């Protein structure tokens with residue numbers, strides 16, 4: 001019987017977390033998404049102001065598992081395969097094949113699987129009630145979207161969100177001599193309106209502590225915590241470390257999670273950059289109440305293919321009209337290297353750009369920004 005690994009149960013992903021013996025769940029393994037959201041609301045309600053308006057759960061979603069809700073919305077990324085590899089039977093024997101149905105299907109899925117495990121550990125170490133106490137000591141929130149709007153109105157150019165990024169899965173290490181505070185200070189003096197600081201350690205060699213260090217060093221630019229957020233806990237943690245904005249990726253999060261997290265950010269007065277990559281994600285996000293800040297990623301996070309015309313495509317026709325009517329600020333993200341790239345996405349309708357690689361790789365970061373825009377934007 002070729003391909004038969006062994007007659008035994010095979011674990012799901014190799015990185016599956018241990019369940020705690022007490023029976024508390026580390027994450028959303030098998031609770032319906034709706035139940036988790038409600039449980040999170042209840043957990044928060046005693047700490048924060050009561051949430052008056054209940055989130056509306058779509059009728060078809062009641063009783064579904066997280067992955068099923070996500071799949072119904074066209075989301076391919078699974079937190080973790082819900083059932084592991086399928087069972088096969090030969091006579092009285094039951095067996096599973098190695099790796100059948102339980103390996104991550106893309107790097108993004110691998111990142112999310114790993115994040116699910118990380119967050120479960122973090123939550124055990126610092127429960128929500130303790131984290132919420134830390135928020136009282138957090139520095140004040142700065143107006144991230146306001147900073148971008150102000151630059152755009154003053155200069156007529158897209159506001160720059162400069163990314164403090166050491167490495168990435170698609171490009172490997174971008175900068176060996178990586179000092180997040182020095183990089184952030186150079187970006188600020190080069191004319192960046194805001195900064196994005198990678199928080200993921202395993203795949204981007206970033207950290208929440210990098211963001212905290214940038215904030216504590218007195219950098220004035222508002223900070224985006226660039227993290228793969230799958231749990232509200234991460235939002236509070238980002239805030240406690242000085243973040244002014246967070247990123248939510250539509251390819252990863254079902255509508256209800258986005259809606260819930262946007263509400264949390266509003267309560268915390270933080271901005272929420274909701275990232276989309278295709279028309280379907282854009283349409284989903286435009287239907288979610290409270291979304292005012294959208295990023296169009298030119299990078300397909302599953303294949304790493306980068307195509308700047310994606311920004312233009314998603315802002316054409318009815319979608320562009322809705323965005324303009326609602327005065328939503330759109331950010332063009334990834335793969336921007338030249339003044340022509342900046343002009344192209346600006347022409348498409350963005351009021352801000354998120355740039356990492358093309359500037360972080362330069363030995364003179366301030367010059368790198370000037371080269372990207374074709375002029376010294378710190379002079380405006």
Ligand SMILES: O=C(O)c1ccccc1NCC(=O)[C@H](O)[C@H](O)COP(=O)(O)O
Pocket residue numbers: 107108163165168169170171297299301304333334335336354355356357358
């Ligand atoms: O950059 C990656 O390889 C990557 C892989 C998987 C998930 C996310 C990834 N990047 C996040 C981003 O989209 C970029 O950091 C950001 O938009 C800046 O892009 P760039 O200017 O091309 O560095």
